Amino acid sequence: QNRDLKDALIFELGQATFDARGAVEARNMAKLADLGFRFSIDKVQTLDLDFADLQRSDVRFIKVAADLLIEQLLDLDGAAPLPSQPDIRAGDFAPLTRRHGLELIAEKVESEKQVVDILELDIAMGQGHLFGEPRAIKEAVLAETDPPAEFVLSTLKSAEQRVRL
Template sequence: MSVYAGLPLRLVCYAAGAAALSIAGPSLWNAPTFIAAAASVATALCFAVADVLFSTHRFARRAFVTAAYNKAEVEALGARVAALEMLRPAASMTAAAPETHDVSLETANNLLQFAAHVSARCGRKVTPDFVADSAGDPIGDAQIELHLQPIVGIPDRRVQHYEVLSRLRSHTGTLMMPAEFLPAARATGRAADIDTRQLSSIVGLCHRIGDRHMETRLFCNLSGDSLQSDSFRAALTTFARQQKALSQRIVFEIDAATAVTLNTEVAADLRGIEAMGFAFSVDKASLGDLPRLQGIFRRPGFLKLDAAILEKADPGVLKALARGGTQVIATHVETEDQAASVRRAGVALGQGFLFGKPRPARMDDSARRRAA
């Protein structure tokens, strides 16, 4: 609703108040009628001007925030399209014969031109650092930066765990979001490298935390591209063996779309890591995924379900998960109504902007060196 929606009614109230004071003023203030009327009108006018200025300020602030959000969306679009432009085969850069016309390439070029046009209108060119610096290794040269989003107990809103979200900080200081660097990382086979560096950073963060909050766990995301790599799984198994002391601090998180497509070899490796004491979390899951997930893991330690799904979930299924040792986490909790609905469903843990947005993790120098 517009910030000016109730302004006319308020102005009418100010005018009515001025008229009432003009009539009652002479007897109330023991002043001449002209002076009482002037004072009443001046008072009402001051209130009206203040109301208009306040409403204009709110409108301008909302417009500024909306413009900044739209600008960020356009820059992200430009980054993704520019990444596609950088990663297309070298052969497609040459003039193609009419009979080998590439429709997808033409579409990508059109999108690139559109993104450049809109970004230029917003006052910035589409030159993200990881695309512009094509001569070096922009992904390898960038530094991993960890951001933490809290997972809280819904009844008391106390922080129980954190999900670790990785960002890349370029050599120029620009912070790159996953939507900007993940497509390029996957296309160039660098997803496993990012996940490996993320694990090293999380170990550094665990050491910084020390023995404080031993019950707090850090949820570390692993991409499907990394899990399909034999070398990465071997490194992950070695990591789990060497860092077994952190098995109660680190939770490996996989999205459901990746988990249900894992073959028997990958599933066997993950069960071996489970046997070392590490828990797994399945994100973006649905209740229909449960039979397949039970065939992959011994038991998922955590299952993340959207708050909208939990509102319609069968309480018996949720109780069966709890009896089996799986903790359900409600995700995308954005309103108090959703939090109340999730709590009524018997879910004790929640994650979403209602409870906290991702914030940069405080890391000491040794942790930063591990992230480099």
Template sequence: MSVFPNDAKDAEELMRHADVAMYRAKQEGRNRFSFFSHDLESSIRERHQLETCLRNAISHDELFVHYQPKINLATNEIVGAEALVRLVDSEGVFISPNEFIPLAEESGLIIRLGNQVLYKACAEAKSWLDKGCNIPISVNVAVAQFADPHFANIIEKALHDYQLPAELLELEITETALMIDAAEMQTRLYQLKSLGIKIAIDDFGTGYSSLAYLKKFNVDVMKIDMSFIKDMLNNKHDYEIVKTIISLGQSMGLSLIAEGVETEEQRQALLELDCLMGQGYLFSRPLSANDFNAFILQHKVN
């Protein structure tokens, strides 16, 4: 809805503003109405600019991938790296993934984005291997990617094209993705595992956390969400949650990685709880490929 003369000076502008309001109503789930406002118009314009920037970056292969090292908490050795996508606007400013990842999912661009990140990550992991550094790479997988019936073939092709040993690739999947259709996801996981790659449950503790489902899924790694790590030394409940997740993971024979480790005190507390791997700003922020290569030279590789 747009109201004359408050919103517009003529019929053409009135219709254009009504169209903006209609777009917002559709965004919010349809079967509802929305009134035009200049704030709304500004928001729609910014969204369109961001989507254009994202589409151009994907079309011209201009997405950047940064790498955050995973560290052995006891020895400080590099035990892996997580690939994290980055988008830069026309002025060279980095755009937060919190802004463009949801947009990629809404606009249907997430599969193309995810495939590009996968290929760039595999290429980088192969370059480390060629230098004598055996560093597993983990790549985040969106719900739409995981549900894609061709996903296993895409993974197989990436491994083949870059001659990357399958055991050096790990896919990070959220609990939410696994819960969409448990039986179907179990089949998908079996297909992926048959390729020889590893599967990690990302942000564990923030989703369904169903032990019955967890038992069914043949995963290798459990990542403890940073929201629990952040307050584990100040909040008894968070500490107990971390302790329980670690105990659960150990009982199931899973590798455990703590996300968001930022202080030496957190590192020591995790070691005392027998969580031996972590990533976070205590060790390093996500690094460009060149900076990660420099980081490798300063640290031992497990």
């Protein structure tokens, strides 16, 4: 009934939740993907991900904290960032995700130094306080989402009638 929301809604799951999903959850994700909905993984704890599984599950975005990206890709003293793929180097990580149809997003970007490091890693998308602190939604926007006054009045009248009974 709400297929029209497919371009405006992205379902986001934490990495632990995604990894713990069972057959029922996988089937439900597939049904949503068939309707055109997309998925994002966040709360990533390790970059050593199963990219093929993410691609099969119609995940399109991976949100990783900037600190974690820098720690696991740049601060390695020559070690491979992905134990399961020792041939992959730091600069190969973002292109690897793109080859699997995944867009990497650096989140919690708080400093310009992090931006420099993220750009060095070929990551094009970021979010965080550096780009703008969270703000309250303006009253006009909230008013647009309020239910129609007639609906509110009819609901109140209906509730009053139930209370009288």
